[in-house]
Amino acid sequence: MTETLPPKQRASLPSRWEPAEVEARLYQQWVDAGYFTADAASDKPPFTIVIPPPNVTGSLHIGHAFEHTLIDVLVRRRRMQGYETLWLPGMDHASIAVHTLVEKALVEEGTSRRELGREAFIERTWQWKAEHGGKILSQMRRLGDSVDWSRERFTMDERSNRAVLTMFKRLFDEGLIYRAERMVNWSPELRSVLSDVEVEHREVEGELVSIRYGDGDDALVVATTRVETMLGDTAVAVHPDDERYAHLVGTEIELPLVGRKIKIVADAHVDPEFGTGAVKVTPAHDPNDFEIGRRHDLPMPSIMDETGRIANTGTQFDGMDRFEARVAVREALREQGRIVAEKRPYLHSVGHSSRGKHEPIEPRLSLQWFVNVGPLATAAGDAVRDGRVAVHPKSLEPRWFGWVDNMHDWCISRQLWWGHRIPVWYGPNGEIVCVGPDEQPPTGEGWTQDEDVLDTWFSSGLWPFSTLGWPERTPDLAKFYPTSVLVTGYDILFFWVARMMMFGLYAMKDDGPAESIPFDTIALHGMVRDQFGKKMSKSAGNTVDPTVWMDSYGTDALRFGLARVANPGTDAPIGEDAIQAARNFGTKLWNATRFAMANGADPNAEIDPSQLTDADRWILDRVGAVTAEVDALLEDYQFAKATEALYHFTWDEFCDWYLELAKVQIAESPARAANTQAVLGNTLDVLLRLLHPVMPFLTETLWTALTGEESLVVASWPRLTDQASTSNTAASQRIEAVQKLVTEVRRFRADQGLQPAQKVPARVIGIDDAGLHEHLDAVRALAKLSPAEDGFTASATVEVGLASGSVRVELDTSSTIDVAAERARLGKDLAAAEKELAGTEGKLGNPKFTERAPADVVAGIRARRDTAAADIERIRAALAALPEA
Known part of the structure; x- marks a missing residue:
């Protein structure tokens, strides 16, 4: 880090922050x-x-x-x-x-x-x-x-x-990678397997068609949303305990349109309460049917090629696209009188490719490469169970265990060319050789490498x-x-x-x-x-x-706005207004830093504890507390709370209060000015360091101008120091009392319609008894009050109760407001509030409304009534406080 520059060589800041010019x-x-x-x-x-x-x-x-x-x-x-x-x-x-x-x-x-x-x-x-x-x-x-x-x-x-290649070889040699025919997500458009993450399930309107298999008393009715797949049926399944079909289990029935005989089997997977209690079984084109087929050793003929066209059925449907065949098969069944019922539209979930044309995926039996995830998944679950890996927030741990404890073997082959080609060679006599990164593939006639590539995951x-x-x-x-x-x-x-x-x-x-x-x-x-x-x-x-x-709005505004909605494990709603607010925050910080530098803020100066004022002690106490709070929150990945804490400290405490108090201190006490400037500079230094991870560009520009140092990127993170420990509770309580007193006077001024910068003659009574005698100048400066002169006559009084005693502020507003205009304005406000009160009380007094309206609506009307009543009381008090016209 470069040597600190003397204050006179620090960079000056332009009047506005222009992120596009510096980022x-x-x-x-x-x-x-x-x-x-x-x-x-x-x-x-x-x-x-x-x-x-x-x-x-x-x-x-x-x-x-x-x-x-x-x-x-x-x-x-x-x-x-x-x-x-x-x-x-x-x-x-x-x-x-x-x-x-x-x-x-x-x-x-x-x-x-x-x-x-x-x-x-x-x-x-x-x-x-x-x-x-x-x-x-x-x-x-x-x-x-x-x-x-x-x-x-x-x-x-x-x-x-x-x-x-190394990982594949090790897994292959240990038997954790194997090749087998399994049910996969197939994309006819891509002519490839898709991973589960590339399949989006959404509700679509289709049809549920009920088809009669067989004739007479032994006929069975099955229902399907994919009529075309019946060409590949190899069984009809019923529940083992379903007495309606017990006499048919083990017999055969003719498959319509195809003519071959298929078995009737009993399987616990079947829900006897759904439909007729009998389901068609197409093992090569449905995951559940595949499992039934494995349990009953059923044939598994594939009746679609890689492009999604019907194939190998020996029927007139061969060569048709799957969706074309769906209509043709249904109409052929209708001609034979085998359509028992049709439900259209029928809402059901269908997997769609998230790639390309977002086509419906085709469940398909296919020869693919798989990872045996059993021992690997167990290890992944154990690492979280025994505490070696923490899931944050902890509330999402069950989701982790729900997945890894029930993981299916992972299909890793893809029928594509761009990717890591599977390092397996097939020999002329059925040999299979897996080749590692430092091994030579087999050579000679008849040896070919697997055509597929590995799943990107x-x-x-x-x-x-x-x-x-x-x-x-x-x-x-x-x-x-x-x-x-x-x-x-x-x-x-x-x-x-x-x-x-x-x-x-x-x-x-x-x-x-x-x-x-x-x-x-x-x-x-x-x-x-x-x-x-x-x-x-x-x-x-x-x-x-x-x-x-x-x-x-600049990069920092985007980052700050996003961090401000980032709560662990929960979704983050964001709109442009949040980014605008973050931009406004950056502008506030920019202006505050320029103001501080113009008032001599010096982060390189030593702070003299003996010269600290209450305001100094209070802000040092607050910056220390905020540093500790932000540290704890970021350690816990609580980005939103940490950002919110920095926002309110910066805007509500540092900018709105300490900057103003420091300005008063510098002006009223030249002897203490240097110490105040040191506190101001050191506090701003810490604040910019705390904000840097979220707003790097803005804080870098401000900090290097303020300190003259090399870069905030490699500056040290703020730690609690002895300077912060010089603060005390009594000083903070006095500043909080000043804040309350000033806030109440400001509220009265606003109610009276006074301009924010307009000075009002006032007498402050009881401030000494409240222990705030050292803060009288600050109260006057912040509340825009001028001392009462000879002939002062109070036209209004503000009574403020503090923990240390009551302070009364008597004001002469006679020459600062247009009394007639103010009476007229307050009169309109009073009329509106009285109308609102009457309307809400009318509704609440009507039993038909209170008994029939939703509870939240009634609560809302009560809240409006209470607000109107409070407004009436406030406006009447303001009218009473006005001098006679």
């Missing part, structure tokens, strides 16, 4: 100075956070801005506290999203990825990344993210690929340690693993967080239980919603582009 320049200065670059050889305690890697296709949305703000608050504070901080940035290769974009471009060019071939397509995709990927990284700079750009990673860079699951150099034992891995905290949304607790926990515990297990965890704490936040609490979506038209708010 980019300041950020680049920080990067160039190396403030964000971590040192693995440092002896400082480490504090590590890895960024939840955004998609390479992505741009900054409000959720990113929210999460990044919270992470940056933690990182900047720890850096100031003397930790060796590493916030490691990077991006996810986003297989499906990139595939969709590149394939769309190819279609526009009149070609396709299959015409290009795999190698040419991958080359084209890398080209797309170089030209279009990473937009969000520049937006992160604009947001002020204090990340270590020298360590930027990508989930498909060389080091990440080595980690992926596989590589991002390695993120906390692959980014630090694993599988090598790098200095970064030794210094910064385990990471300190993972800040992420509760909505991906299962999809991403659980995978990182499983892989971290597995990969680093040789380091011991405490060292193998990927992070000490999982700090969960909610989703950002609009100001009405509604989920943001393009269809609802309530999405927010955070860069627009940054353009209008």
Whole structure:
């Protein structure tokens, strides 16, 4: 840190804060100075956070801005506290999203990825990344993210690929990765499996069709929302205890339209109370039917190809699209008289792809690669149970256990080309060989590599340690693993967080239980919603582009507004008015700092305890308390409460009271001026340090101008000092009494319609007895009262009861207001209040209203009545206090 400059060389501040003129320049200065670059050889305690890697296709949305703000608050504070901080940035290769974009471009060019071939397509995709990927990284700079750009990673860079191959090989060799036919989420558009996180379930209007299988007394009626799948039925199932069908269990029935015989089986999964109590079983196209099929060893024919067209049924429906076939099959059944009932519209939940055209996904039996998550999930659950990893807030622990304790095996293969290709080779005689990163793949005729790539979540699951150099034992891995905290949304607790926990515990297990965890704490936040609490979506038209708010109000306003609604584990409603309020707060702080500097605020001066006034002691007491409060709240990830505490201390106490009191002290006592300026400067210094993690650009500009020092980024975090301990309760009580006295006089002035800056002659009686004799000048200055002169005649009196005694302020308002105009104004207000009182009492006096209206409505009317009555009393008192016209 550079040597402190003398006050005369400190920078001056312009009249207004113009964030657009300084933000980019300041950020680049920080990067160039190396403030964000971590040192693995440092002896400082480490504090590590890895960024939840955004998609390479992505741009900054409000959720990113929210999460990044919270992470940056933690990182900047720890850096100031003397930790060796590493916030490691990077991006996810986003297989499906990139595939969709590149394939769309190819279609526009009149070609396709299959015409290009795999190698040419991958080359084209890398080209797309170089030209279009990473937009969000520049937006992160604009947001002020204090990340270590020298360590930027990508989930498909060389080091990440080595980690992926190593993990796959180890899991494969231990039998924790296997290949099998299982039910998956299939996208006909992409011709690939989708992960659960890429499937959105929503209610749609469909149809429920009841179909008669068989004829005569042994006929069965089944109902389905997907008529076309009956072509793949291999059984009808009934409940074992359902006496209606007991005589049919074990027999066969003919499948309409197809003509083959299918079994009637008894299975406890069937709900005998739903519909007819008989259900069709299509094992290759329904997850529940698949399980029934496994239990009863049923055939599992697939009747759709990878594009969603009917295939292999031997019927006239082969070649039809699944939705076309749905209509055709239904009408064919109708012609045979087998449609018993139709319910339309029928509301039911259908999974849709969150990618591409948002098509309905197809449950499909498919040969895929899976991770046996059993032992991995158990370890992930145990790490939280035994306290090695804390879930914050703790109330979300049950959600964690609900997922990891009931996790299904994870399908990790995707039928795409962009991604980590599965490192498995198949030989001409059925051999299967998994190849690690340092091994040569088998050669010779007939050997081929698996065509599929890995699920994106596989590589991002390695993120906390692959980014630090694993599988090598790098200095970064030794210094910064385990990471300190993972800040992420509760909505991906299962999809991403659980995978990182499983892989971290597995990969680093040789380091011991405490060292193998990927992070000490999982700090969960909610989703950002609009100001009405509604989920943001393009269809609802309530999405927010955070860069627009940054353009209008500055980055610090966006960050402060977002932090102010960030309560652990709960959703965060935000609207433009909150960002406007944050901008106004920044303006207040800017003006306050300019005012303080103009009045000689000096953070470099020593404070003389013997020269402290009550106001000095009070503000030092308050800044110490706020420092302790903010520390405790940020340790508990209570961003909203910490930000709120800083907001009210800054605005309500420092700006509205101490600045004004200090101004009086400097003017009335030159002997004490230097000490007051020292207190003022030191308090502002601490305040700017406390605010820096949330508002880095504004505070950096103000602090360097105030102190003449190098940068607030690397300044120390404020700690409670002896200066703060010089305060005492008696001094604070006296200042609180002054505040109450001034506030009551100001309220009277406002009621009288006096201009805020208008001086009023007044006599203050009882201030000595109340122990406030040293504060008379301050009371007069803050309440805009001038001393009573000869011939003074009081026209109004304000009586203020204080803990130390009563103070009476007699005022002469005769020459300061237009009495006639004021009587007229108060008369109108009185008439309006009396009308409101009469109206509300009329409603409350009507039994029909009070008995029939909702309780909250009645309570609201009572509140309006009470307010009107209080207004009448206040206005009548104001009228009585006016002098005769």
